[in-house]
Amino acid sequence: xxxxxxxxxLSNSVFSPDGRNFQVEYAVKAVENGGTAxxxxxxxxVVLALEKLVTSKLLKKDAxxxxxxxxxxxxxxxxxxxxxxxxxxSRARDEASSWRGTYKAPIPGSALANRMGAYVQAxxxxxxxxxxxxxxxxxxxxxxxxxxxxxxxxxxPKVGAGGKTxxxxxGGPFLYMVEPSGLYWGYYGAATGKGRQAAKAExxxxxxxxxxxxxxxxxxxxxxxxxxxxxxHEDSKDKEFELEMTWISSMSGPTKGRHEEVPKALxxxxxxxxxxxxxxxxxxxxxxxx
Amino acid sequence: xQQTGMLGEDGIHIDMNHLKxxxxxxxxxxxxxxxxxxxxxxxxSRTTTGAYIANRVTDKLTQVHDTIWCCRSGSAADTQxxxxxxxxxxxxxxxxNDEPPTTQTAAALFQELCYxxxxxxxxxxxxxxxxxxxxxQVYAIPLGGSLHKQAYSIGGSGSTYIYGYCxxxxxxxxxxxxxxxxxxxxxxxxxxWDGSSGxxxxxxxxxxxxxxxxxxxxDRNYEGPGTDKP
Numbered sequence: 001x002x003x004x005x006x007x008x009x010l011s012n013s014v015f016s017p018d019g020r021n022f023q024v025e026y027a028v029k030a031v032e033n034g035g036t037a038x039x040x041x042x043x044x045x046v047v048l049a050l051e052k053l054v055t056s057k058l059l060k061k062d063a064x065x066x067x068x069x070x071x072x073x074x075x076x077x078x079x080x081x082x083x084x085x086x087x088x089x090s091r092a093r094d095e096a097s098s099w100r101g102t103y104k105a106p107i108p109g110s111a112l113a114n115r116m117g118a119y120v121q122a123x124x125x126x127x128x129x130x131x132x133x134x135x136x137x138x139x140x141x142x143x144x145x146x147x148x149x150x151x152x153x154x155x156x157p158k159v160g161a162g163g164k165t166x167x168x169x170x171g172g173p174f175l176y177m178v179e180p181s182g183l184y185w186g187y188y189g190a191a192t193g194k195g196r197q198a199a200k201a202e203x204x205x206x207x208x209x210x211x212x213x214x215x216x217x218x219x220x221x222x223x224x225x226x227x228x229x230x231x232x233h234e235d236s237k238d239k240e241f242e243l244e245m246t247w248i249s250s251m252s253g254p255t256k257g258r259h260e261e262v263p264k265a266l267x268x269x270x271x272x273x274x275x276x277x278x279x280x281x282x283x284x285x286x287x288x289x290x
Numbered sequence: 291x292q293q294t295g296m297l298g299e300d301g302i303h304i305d306m307n308h309l310k311x312x313x314x315x316x317x318x319x320x321x322x323x324x325x326x327x328x329x330x331x332x333x334x335s336r337t338t339t340g341a342y343i344a345n346r347v348t349d350k351l352t353q354v355h356d357t358i359w360c361c362r363s364g365s366a367a368d369t370q371x372x373x374x375x376x377x378x379x380x381x382x383x384x385x386x387n388d389e390p391p392t393t394q395t396a397a398a399l400f401q402e403l404c405y406x407x408x409x410x411x412x413x414x415x416x417x418x419x420x421x422x423x424x425x426x427q428v429y430a431i432p433l434g435g436s437l438h439k440q441a442y443s444i445g446g447s448g449s450t451y452i453y454g455y456c457x458x459x460x461x462x463x464x465x466x467x468x469x470x471x472x473x474x475x476x477x478x479x480x481x482x483w484d485g486s487s488g489x490x491x492x493x494x495x496x497x498x499x500x501x502x503x504x505x506x507x508x509d510r511n512y513e514g515p516g517t518d519k520p
Contacts, residue, residue, distance in 0.1 A: 104398035149394045157441040163328035164425035
């Protein structure tokens with residue numbers, strides 16, 4: 001364990017002499033024990049996936065959902081202390097709704113991540129509170145098409161507004177990860193929780209940079225996400241788990257710009273392929289030995 | 291029945307004595323149009339206190355962001371205050387979100403202020419703006435605080451005289467010159483017939499190139515000087 005008895009780990013608002021905040025580091029430990037959560041930013045959408053460890057045989061299957069919808073176009077998956085995650089989600093919903101109240105439009109992913117980062121960071125400053133015991137992945141889609149102002153009437157000119165700059169593309173899929181310190185970055189692929197190392201190694205193999213071309217599609221992303229969760233589960237094979245997956249596409253894609261659960265048929269197909277690829281790898285390993 | 295803003299009990303007739311004595315009013319002709327490359331805002335320049343012309347060269351075209359402007363009608367004090375608040379919010383939006391606000395953002399802010407304070411405001415505002423993503427857009431917020439996206443919009447007391455003119459002469463996708471001629475023609479008629487409109491014609495053209503002001507004087511038959519930028 002890190003430094004026992006220095007006293008600098010007892011309070012949030014106190015730095016250790018070498019400039020660390022131990023409470024935040026302990027919060028990271030809490031996250032490292034949670035089930036693996038990942039997010040993949042594909043060419044035409046985002047997938048969020050979670051390894052939900054089954055803590056009791058008495059829990060109803062496919063119930064107790066853990067990936068939350070924050071606004072029509074954004075979702076959150078988190079790893080770590082569950083109740084902390086619920087509080088995070090509740091705040092994210094408040095932020096999304098307050099943005100809509102002011103600007104009559106959905107909150108952009110960058111603004112949501114920024115506000116949630118600031119919120120989490122505030123819990124590292126005061127000794128009356130403790131930091132969040134979660135790392136949260138925020139995924140969603142900023143509309144590329146023109147959205148009307150909430151509640152506005154009329155459409156403007158029939159031929160469309162004049163003077164648009166040609167070739168300007170705005171909006172698109174977004175993926176952010178917020179850590180207990182409040183630090184957040186935008187990612188192509190994000191992973192957190194117990195199996196994050198294995199998951200990151202797999203994510204790095206994927207083609208996710210849209211600038212390089214042949215960036216994977218949303219449907220491929222769903223299959224990869226399922227496979228990665230299965231790979232990440234390898235180290236805790238003895239424990240049972242459920243795979244929870246949500247996705248979001250553009251207005252013209254399969255989810256019509258909404259964050260929703262991956263349809264059962266598609267998820268089961270992805271799981272079948274994931275299991276198959278795992279078996280395949282095992283066979284190869286055996287061959288190597290032989 | 292409770293009164294809603296300036297509307298009388300029947301919901302049709304306007305309380306002509308709603309102004310406090312000495313309140314400055316923009317008995318006005320304002321308009322904004324979409325054209326091929328963006329939007330054009332136009333307005334007369336008369337401000338009245340009752341029958342007295344308090345200002346004959348008023349600027350009713352107010353900037354709230356780089357290429358988002360508005361035309362103000364109703365109480366000068368109310369609309370200036372509302373525009374100031376929106377300008378502040380759009381400025382903050384620009385720096386906190388690291389990208390300029392869109393015309394929609396401005397329209398949403400204007401509407402919230404006009405709707406929530408409808409009982410104490412007399413403000414009829416037209417918002418017109420240009421941004422990379424949406425090009426030109428025109429929104430109207432009449433007295434009750436509703437929000438309307440329009441191809442073109444006319445407002446103020448003088449607008450009642452030019453509904454026919456605009457309907458007959460309006461075309462989609464006009465060039466800049468055609469757009470200026472349309473706005474100028476409409477406002478000339480409004481000024482001619484409306485006693486509370488008059489003075490010079492001011493315009494602002496909003497395109498990818500930014501904002502350009504125009505001025506047309508009555509003693510030059512509204513033909514110039516136009517703009518000092520080529």
